[in-house]
Amino acid sequence: MKAVALLGGPKENWPDNLKDILQKAQQKGAMIAASDRGSLYLHEMSVHCDLAVGDFDSLKANELKIVENSVSDIRYSHPIKDFTDSEQLFWTLLNEYRVEELRVYGATGGRIDHFLVNLFTFLHEPLAQFKEKVRLIDQQNEIVFLNPPKNIIQAKKKYRYFGVGSLGPIKDLQIKNARYDLTNYSSNSAIMFSSNEFLEDQDVEIKFNAGSGIFIYSKDKVRFDNI
């Protein structure tokens, strides 16, 4: 089973057509899930929420009632705990519901402490075992988590650029079949090589021997404010 999750990140960072994306995924049988305020956002978009996790403390009483009346499977978390709301959501989807592919929206933008929790969550067990099933997606980016040693990344027409890096030390990083190839780069610190480009529609090969690799599909936003 596939799943799509909506976290509480700001709407400005969502893809413009998120409602369409969610409805199409649901029509194809994907599970729709949310953490905290994400469950209210789903209600506002008239998208049924199959699973919601949260302490919901940022919702007003009438908002919480709406969520409680509309969600199929609702799990209440506690403010002081080992898992954040989002982590508990990911764990429930990946471990309990055994979803094989999880696309996450609302994980970026706004508070950077929140974003970094979402970005670093999949470096730690028990979630790390699932990281290759997960993508964090927003209006301009799609983040893919990589395991060593070899990864083949498909070109996507809507993303002109990509970045490759590591969320910590990395050993022998190689990029092949890209505009800017890279050979055997090692570092003791996190690194990001940005603004690389696909060669027409060729897949890119990323290899490394140890580390927490990430690949970011990326595109510029159309700008209307040029003078």
Added chain:
Amino acid sequence: MKAVALLGGPKENWPDNLKDILQKAQQKGAMIAASDRGSLYLHEMSVHCDLAVGDFDSLKANELKIVENSVSDIRYSHPIKDFTDSEQLFWTLLNEYRVEELRVYGATGGRIDHFLVNLFTFLHEPLAQFKEKVRLIDQQNEIVFLNPPKNIIQAKKKYRYFGVGSLGPIKDLQIKNARYDLTNYSSNSAIMFSSNEFLEDQDVEIKFNAGSGIFIYSKDKVRFDNI
């Protein structure tokens, strides 16, 4: 000397009063600098730019002319190089102009590969030696880079929350005098503890024995879209 730098990140992520911030800094003698499109943004705000670095390839010919006619010290970079435009800007400010405090705007939002370059830049030499002089600031966040062993962080009234973490392995992380204290946390992977809070106006103490620590002042955005 102090400096304020504006990178090319999207305007939506700037503090609402960035023009005021820049003008006040300039009146107090701070140097104003920009990379690439940031130099054009300064011109649009009628703020004089003392130093600009970039290949300026995202600017149209008439935009580049405006920048060239208005910037005191302009440095042209090359697309294929060891330093990105922003890194060359930071290096020029910190090493050549010897600025003692550098506040950076326009480093966040939009393309996440760009943001992570800015976040990870100060983990690597030759810039790492300067990291305690630098803050990355946007509308909701202020990122501070920490060295071991001990850091005292001042409470700021406009930020209710903060996050503490590490951009890679960390040893014996402690948080004291906060709403949620932490004792001797160690990890082999990057980590972020988000949504901590200051106790009234008390300073927070952050200690660790090894790692690339970061502290993020953070606040929620006022939301006008509640139902």
